[in-house]
Amino acid sequence: MEQILLNDGNKIPAIGFGVFKIPSDGSTYQAVLEALNAGYRHIDTAVAYFNEAEVGRAIVDSGVDRKDIFVTSKLWLQDYGYEAAKKGLETSLKKLGLDYIDLYLLHQPYGDVVGAWEALEEGKANGQIKSIGVSNMTPKLWQKFIPQFKSVPAVNQVEFNPYFQQTELRKLLAPNNIKIEAWGPLGQGNRDLFAEPVIKQLAEKYHKDAGQIILRFENQLGIIVLPKSTHAARIKSNLNIFDFELTESEMSMMAQLDKGHGSHNPDAPGVKEILLSAFDVHEND
Template identity: 70%
Template sequence: MQTFTLNDGNKIPAIGFGTFQIPSDGSTYKAVSAALKLGYRHIDTAVAYFNEGEVGQAVRDSGIPRDEIWVTSKLWLQDYGEEPAKKAIDLSLKKLGLDYVDLYLIHQPYGDVPGAWRAMEAAKQAGKIKSIGVSNMTPKIWQQFVPQFDTLPSVNQVEFNPYFQQTALRQILAKNDVKLEAWAPLGQGNQDLFKEPILNGLAEKYNKNVGQIILRFENQEGIIVFPKSVHEARIKSNLDIFDFELTADEVAQIRTLDTGKGMHDPDAPGVGDMLLSGVRFDNVAQKDSQKSNR
């Protein structure tokens, strides 16, 4: 499995398996187990996905040595602030049934982000977390919070696909060797994207599907990707992107698809207030924890 080296020296698998919107009814366990059997060694979850328990169970049941699987989770913003975040990190570890997570992220960049970051730094020093990072930070939000941090994030997980290539943000991240992780790397099934002549022509040339062309483009751009699927054939095909290489001209052609706009704008008025006033996840998280430890 190809890896990228983070600015803290840890090596992260270049492609992972995403679990967003996979329910915790056995579906997550089944999907993650299949992904691990097919060769994935990077699993992405979050408190807000309500499926940490099944992710951890699949990792533990896989028979694969723990140090060969990269597990990411994320702190939800109702647990921001130094003391609440410390408790939430411990709860994530309990739900996962793991001694540590490889990467822990600030999920939404609103509220007491600096306090949460201090708790994550402390958890890293204590060995509970290997690497720490952020998510959904635009250039504006990055400049608002990151100068307050004692240590730099290792990654910023944001929306990224050929229609939204985050040009301005990538310039900021590159200065500090911060890796970009892509959520929605396939545009969340945007059919317009999958109909693009450039992508279809390349799929025909390389005998690949359009999704594989997109993921290979993103990989060659240095982006960490973790496509999601519950279908084993698709889980397998999403990993099968390392037996061909796009030319420089072909990469340049795909870059022309960038519209500069995504589906989600973290800077939009009211987004932070809406999320900060949202439902707390404590009760659900506690139930998930109890279920995972039966």
């Protein structure tokens, strides 16, 4: 698996397996086992996915050494603030059944972000976390919060696909070598995206499917991708993107697909309130 060097000296697998919206009824456990058996070594979960426990069990039962698996989880904004974030991190570790988390992110950029970040910095200092980062931070939100941090994030996980290539954000993060992780790297199954003529032409040329062309494009941009699937064949095919390379002109053609916006706008008014009311991450504690 190709590794990408983060600005804190740690390495992260270029492709991760995302478990967003996979239920914790045994489905997450089976999907993670399937992914690890297929060769994935990066699993991306979150407190708000309600499936950390199944991820942890699958890691143990996979037989793969813990040191060879990169685990990402995320703190929900319900637990922001210094003290609440410390407890939230401990809860994630307990549910995952792990001694440390490779990457821990602030899932949403609202509320006491600075206090929560301080707790993550402390968690990194004491070995509970290897790398720390943020998620869903637009350039506007980045400029609001990051100057208040003592340290810069290693990662910003945001919506990213050929229709939304985060051009402004990439320019902002590049000077500090902050990597973008793509949630929804396949456009969340957008049929129009998969039917784009340039993608279909490249798929035919390289004997790949549309999803593999999209993921390879993002990979060549230096984006860490997190495709999600519960289908064994798709889980395997999403990983099989390193035996071909798009040319410079083909990368330019793919770049022309950018529409400059995505399905989620973190800057929109009321987003914090909508997210906080969506669910209670402690309802079953």
